[in-house]
Amino acid sequence: MHRQYELVYIAMPDSTEEQLAELHQQVVTVVDRFGGTIERTESWGRRRLAYEINRQREGVYVLEILNGPGAMTTELDRRLRVLDIVMRHLIIRIDEVLEKETRTQTRRKAATVARRLRRGLPAEPTEQELSRRKAEADDADGGDGFGEGDR
Amino acid sequence: MNDYDKDSRGGGRGGAKGAAKGKDDKAGRRGGFFRRRRVCKFCVEKIDYVSYKDVKVLTPFIPERGKIQPRRISGTCAKHQRALQVAIKRARTLALIPYVTD
Numbered sequence: 001m002h003r004q005y006e007l008v009y010i011a012m013p014d015s016t017e018e019q020l021a022e023l024h025q026q027v028v029t030v031v032d033r034f035g036g037t038i039e040r041t042e043s044w045g046r047r048r049l050a051y052e053i054n055r056q057r058e059g060v061y062v063l064e065i066l067n068g069p070g071a072m073t074t075e076l077d078r079r080l081r082v083l084d085i086v087m088r089h090l091i092i093r094i095d096e097v098l099e100k101e102t103r104t105q106t107r108r109k110a111a112t113v114a115r116r117l118r119r120g121l122p123a124e125p126t127e128q129e130l131s132r133r134k135a136e137a138d139d140a141d142g143g144d145g146f147g148e149g150d151r
Numbered sequence: 152m153n154d155y156d157k158d159s160r161g162g163g164r165g166g167a168k169g170a171a172k173g174k175d176d177k178a179g180r181r182g183g184f185f186r187r188r189r190v191c192k193f194c195v196e197k198i199d200y201v202s203y204k205d206v207k208v209l210t211p212f213i214p215e216r217g218k219i220q221p222r223r224i225s226g227t228c229a230k231h232q233r234a235l236q237v238a239i240k241r242a243r244t245l246a247l248i249p250y251v252t253d
Contacts, residue, residue, distance in 0.1 A: 008245055049246035059246065063204075090245055101199040108197065 036068020189226025
């Protein structure tokens with residue numbers, strides 16, 4: 001049973017390109033061994049940490065999207081914990097949530113189209129409607145008082 | 152007779168409750184300032200999955216101290232507050248968001 005996972009790890013800020021490549025290679029090896037695949041690798045680069053980890057204020061973030069069995073994540077978790085170069089890591093399962101997201105979005109879209117058709121409107125909003133809606137949104141800006149927390 | 156009595160009492164109670172609730176709502180407004188109706192940001196913007204990676208989305212829900220803002224203040228619906236809570240906690244482990252700030 002293959003599932004999709006998201007792995008993020010934070011490497012030491014003083015790690016070199018080669019070290020990072022080697023680290024990535026280690027992940028690849030584990031994934032391969034379990035018959036999984038790496039869908040995408042995203043490097044966020046050096047980022048400031050919100051708090052100190054291992055006396056470091058910065059870290060190199062890397063995100064990988066993996067397909068593979070659950071046993072793979074246990075092994076990855078174990079390996080990453082042992083490596084000194086990795087300060088922190090997180091593996092989460094994402095296939096279910098992504099599926100759910102697309103499902104609700106398609107359902108919502110279908111409902112909108114059905115509603116519009118019932119009212120005798122074309123399925124897609126017209127140019128005129130879009131421009132009017134945009135103007136309304138601009139008016140509402142700053143006045144809704146939402147999400148204006150202390151920060 | 153007995154049955155009738157029960158029924159009427161039940162109905163009466165239900166009615167009274169409903170009326171009392173309406174009154175309470177009004178009383179809340181009467182007390183002083185009018186509170187704007189709070190809406191869930193995630194419902195309004197149609198965000199179905201609250202990701203821990205979007206720090207920009209999360210920060211409005213983290214006041215100065217670094218705690219998670221309660222629903223009663225932010226107006227987030229129960230479903231999205233739960234998702235938000237998980238996202239914030241994940242972001243914390245990855246040091247994207249602080250646990251505490253003094």
